[in-house]
Amino acid sequence: MKDLFRGELVRFTMEEPELRAKSEVRWQRDTEFHRLADGDPARLTSEKKIREWFDKQAEDGPQPKRYSFSVRTLADDKYIGFLGVWVDLIHSEAWVGLAIGEREFWSHGYGTDMMKLCLQYVFTELCVERLSLGVHEYNLRALRSYEKCGFRLEGRTRKDVLREGRRTDTLWMGILREEWLQMQNGGQK
Amino acid sequence: MKDVFTGKLVRLSAFDPAEMSKAYTRWNLNSEYFRLLSSSARPLKSAKSEAKWLEEEVAKMSLASYFFSIRTLAEDKLIGDLGLDVVGWAGRDAFVGLGIGETEYWGKGYGTDVMNVLLRFAFTELNLRRVSLSVFEYNPRAIRSYEKSGFRHEGHVRNALNREGRRWDAVYMGILREEWLGLGTDTDIVLDRDHEHRN
């Protein structure tokens, strides 16, 4: 069986509260990073507060409805970002959110590699029926990456984000298990 | 959509710890009742201590645990209770335990009706893929009832119990979703390749 946590550029490791908090406190200062990743107003939180939040998650222990990974490069074992999966256990639907905090790793295929690893994990280990995500319409890089991975655009909630005086849409994407399986068997899109 | 709480003789209703602990106290006085249900020598707990523990469990509203009380359709009488615990989400398997405390409802098809309702709930609302149970070998009435609902024998845990001077096996039974759908008895859902809903 494949190594579920090793891709071509990155590997998944466990969430490390101290490292994540130290990195988040830096990343949150990068406005572009925040506005690509989130829809709520930017804020600056203390490392202590962030650390407490992740410590609490770690304390709760493994939960069937939430999976958090740290992402490290295979080349230098550098911590570059994170990926989180939330599972609706009854309907067998998972949601993914990922972010690369270290800018120099944008646009070099790292995000796509992370997402491919995630797809393999959710469909062959968690055995969910579909994986969903939301993305800002102005995040073209992410949009292209997700399309490459096989996500289909399922619609857009119009003008639901307001920034710099401008309203943009949130794009909703999804991939079904049978679609992903077909991609594995019949070759890439 | 079908009503997933109602059968032909009974309905599943809310589990109210205060009401249930009083009922348990009464039912547990009947040693036959708790010997059919429980493997341990059960202390006769006070209604109050039972209620507190139950209250905490029920209040959690965990996706992995479901508590129901069983009431008759005819008179809305509380006759027993039912619990379902998801064992693992990847395998979508759950353990069920049911007990009818009012003995005049034994041997009349009430247990089978409860189980049929439960299976519909498990397979069409929780979307589980199998339901499991264990039953004592000296409870042939329950074993027959479960067989009628479609459960298959999967094994014995030998000599698991010690009662009345001898050892007894615990019998393990299970039913798969495909098997339940295939029964066609209490259900008019047919799952075909395209997951088309026919009613």
Place this chain on the structure above:
Amino acid sequence: MFDIQTQLFEGQDIRFGPIDHEKDPEIESRWTHDSEFMRLVETGPARPMSAAMVRKQYEKLEKQVEEDKDLYHFMIRARADDRLIGKVSIYWIEWANGNAYLRIGIGAADDRRKGYGTQALRMLLRFAFAELNLFRLTAAVPEYNEGALALFRKSGFVQEVCRRKSLERDGRRWDLYLFGLLNDEWRDQARAWPERK
């Protein structure tokens, strides 16, 4: 036109009201025993709740309204006799973006298809757009909920997203639609809707 007189909480046959902690739990407990109702209003698994459990839920709800400030919740009552008919909420409010989700439920099967949902929705829209000043509202509706689909479509909501096969119920998978309505779209239509002064 600066209209501060038109009643926000009084409709034609229904009114919005707060939770009645004494009387409502028993009635809402009964609704939770109706799996058809639960499957229309909830995507989570239907589970019957005792009045005591409902009472606890109400407390959690009011706490959330008070502390998180991202939720508004009203009970729907008949104007004639104050009978509890249903409930509405505006939830997941994002103030910076001006958007929120909404949900309506009419508890008893006999009370459905009587126009109460339409009246409740109109009142809710007015509250959301003219009192909370939200920019847009979203409603999530499973494809099997024909009543809700019809209600939102005729109220001017646009079907924006089809989350394919997101729900599993009754042995098959179903699509989940997201409908959206913008403030000025509401305003254009609302002029034609009857109001209670």
